[in-house]
Amino acid sequence: MPFLLYVDALVNFLLALIGCQIQNGGCHPVAICKNIPGSFSCVCPLGMKGNGFQCQDVNECEQNSTLPHNCSTQAACLNTIGSYLCRCNDGFQGDGFVCDDVDECKVPTTCSSNMTCRNIPGSYSCSCTLERVYNHGTCVSEGTCLNASSSCNVHCAKGYKGSGTECQDVDECHQSEDQACPDFSNCLNTNGSYICSCWAGFQSNGTSCQDIDECKTGNFTCPDNSTCINLCLNTFGSATCECWEGYKGNSTYCVDINECLDNSTCPKHSRCVNSIGSYRCLCDVGFYYTSNLCRDIDECSQKELGDICTNGTCMNAPGSYYCDCDRGFWSNGTKCVDVDECSGSYNVSVCQPNSTCVNIPGSYWCPCDKGFVLNGTECQDVDECHESNGFPCPEHSLCNNTVGSYFCLCSPGYDSSNSSCQDIDECKYNTTCRSDQVCTNLPGAYNCSCPLGYHEEKKACVDNNECEKSPCHSSARCWNTPGSFSCHCPIGFTGNGSWCTDVDECALMHPCPSPAQCYNTPGSFLCVCMPGFIGFGPLCVDVNECLQAPGQCHSAATCINSVGSFKCSCNLGWNTTKDNGRGSGGCVDLNECLSLTACPKQEICTNLPGKKLLPGFIYIHLMSYL
Incomplete structure (x- = not known):
């Protein structure tokens, strides 16, 4: 939409929006200013008549009024500005639209004692009971006033009138001289007095009845979608409820006005959309609002829309456009669609x-x-099978060309798995091998052969005697078994049979007891008695060398036997040589005379074999050797 058209529409909208907000749009002060599309209107409220700029009160109380009142037949109609009031007559009570008779006799003090009260429409009467007469506002015994000289007072009390022996109540409410009650109140006559009560919508200040602003006190409730207007400026005793703009009704209800029911509400090429309390005029698609009209939008000239007919030419039409499409495209109205x-x-x-x-x-x-x-x-x-860029099938397969494609078959002995050909292990399934044969899987095939340790002979597997070829150690023994053999080392050897090593019992077990000495032999051992002992094996006995071979010691030595040996001990006066007393050189004589203390002074020491000789004692010493 061009920018100037938007501005024009915005100005019209603002005029319609703020027109009623400036001095009530120029309408009469009591008139209602209503916004309409592009403008506003003035409407006189209910109870007034005129063109909205001038409004006059309608007197509903007139006999031939265009808006007749709805007061009760027992009420008086009082015209007010823009409305009217209904006041129940004296002796009646109600809101004026419904008036009920007041039964004054229900009030115990209406008539004096000894009186009978009788209600009549709009009033009542009091009369003395039988055999009583009225005196000074009360009923006294009839005999009291029979004689002229009686004490009866012919002057009635205030609020009563009469002469002689009877006084009657004065009805102050219907005296023609002065008005007993103030304006806007009802007068209720009582026995000897009267009561003034303000009309509904008024309250007493002690001397007069003042209008109550019900809209401020909250005692007057309006329906939804209405505004309470206090009428104390142009009427008295009540308030009225006026519906908001866009609603219609009376003081008891307000309903939305559907402005769209009037076909002239919105301009051509638009549709009316009703809303609560208002309405909107929406231009049809392809139109824009300006000067209270909906005008066609030339979509083809709107640069902000861009190229709306891609692959075609835009053609404007009322409220829309269409596309004249290029070759290879067709139009669906507003777009060019590819064929x-x-x-x-x-x-x-x-x-x-x-x-x-x-x-x-x-x-x-x-x-x-x-x-x-x-x-x-x-x-x-x-032909994919003979393409120059390589063989298309996996290894161990055959390629087969077809029209538009090819397929691969795995070679015999292979099976397809995950886009490849895997060798079939025929040995896992039934084969032609004999029960005494072993199946060996091969790439794409299998083989049947005798198990290890057997050889084929006349379509049977026969055991090989491996011991014939001496496969064991020279010290081991070979035992042939079905399909195999075993080698065992003999006692005294250790090994697996393929090799055998002699066990050194002397180093491992020490089998010979002392005093024997162990000698290891191939596969066994030998116990030999040590020198000084005689015997064989584990039993060795000590040899007494002093008895078996006398003369082994020096003549001046003594032979002493020990376990497994003997020793020669040189006698006193002899020294042991390096031969330890054995043999002829085992002992040598000790020369005692070499010692300075051997003989006393003045004596000559003479050495003897084994002894020393002192003078005077030669005989004694010599005797010791005899």
């Missing part, structure tokens, strides 16, 4: 065999299907 030449609506294929139709904006193209290649104007089959 799908590849769709099924075409009876004849536009592409050659073995190709696929691919639609593109405004056209189409026909690429060859997979497995075919374009050769001029035809799509020919590709």
Whole structure:
């Protein structure tokens, strides 16, 4: 929409919006100013008549009024500015629209004692009971006033009138001289007096009845969607409720006005949308609002819309536009849609065999299907099995060309798995091998053979005697078993049979007891008695060398036997040589005379074999050797 058209519409909207807010739009002070599309209007309220700029009161109380009142027949109609009031007559009570008779006799003090009260429409009467007469406002015994000289007072009390022996109540409410009660009140006559009560909507200040502003006190409730207006400025005793703009009704209800029911509410090329209390005029799609009219939008000239007819030319139309599309496109009204030449609506294929139709904006193209290649104007089959770029099938398979494709078959002995050919382990399934044979799987095949330790002989597997070839250690023994053999080292050797090592019992077990000495032999051991002992094996006995070989010691030595040996001890006066007393040189004589203390002074020491000789004692010493 052009910018100036937006401005024009905005100005009209603002005039309609603020027109009623400036001095009530120029309407009469009591008139209602209403906003309408692009302007406003003045309407006199209910109870007034005029063109809105001038409003006059309607007198509903007149007999032939255009708005007749609805007061009770027992009430008086009082006209007010813009409305009216209904006041019940004296002796009646109510809101004026309904007036009920007041039964004054229900009040115990209405009549004096000894009186009978009788209610009549709009009033009542009091009369003395039987055999009593009225005196001074009360009923006294009839005999009291029979004689002229009686004490009866012929002057009635205030509020009563009469002469002689009877006084009657004065009805102050209907005296013609002065008004007993103030304006806007009801007068209720009582026995000897009267009561003034303000009308509904008024309250007493002690001397007069003043209008109550019900709208401020909250004692007057208006329906929803209405505004309470206090009428104390132009009427008395009540308030009225006036519906808001966009609503209609009376003082008891307000309902929304559907302005859209009037076909002239909105301009041409628009639709009316009613809302609560108002309405809107919405221009149809393709139109804009200006000067209370909906005008066509030339979409083709709106730069802000951009190129709205891509692949075509924009053509304006009332309320819309259409697209004159280029070749290869068709118009759906407001857009150019690509023609799908590849769709099924075409009876004849536009592409050659073995190709696929691919639609593109405004056209189409026909690429060859997979497995075919374009050769001029035809799509020919590709032999994938003989392509120069390599064998298409996995290892251990055969390639088979088909029209437009190919397939791969695994070679015998192989099976397809995860896009590859895996060797079949025939040995896991039933084979032609004998029960005494072993199945061996091979790439793409299998083999049946005798198990290890057997050889084929006349279609049977016969055990091999491996011991014939002496496979064991020279010290081991070979035992043939079905299909195999075992080697065992003999006692005294250790090993697995393929090798055997002698066990050194002397180092491991120390089998010979003392005093024997252990000697290891191949596969066994030997116990030999140590020198000084005789015996064999574990039993060795000590040899007494002093008895078996006398003379082994020096003649001046003594032979002493010990376990496993003996020793020679040189006698006193002899020293042991390096031969330890053995043999002829085992002992040498000790020369005692070499010692200075050997003999006393003045004596000559003479050495003897084994002894020393002193003078005077030669005989004694010599005797010791005899």
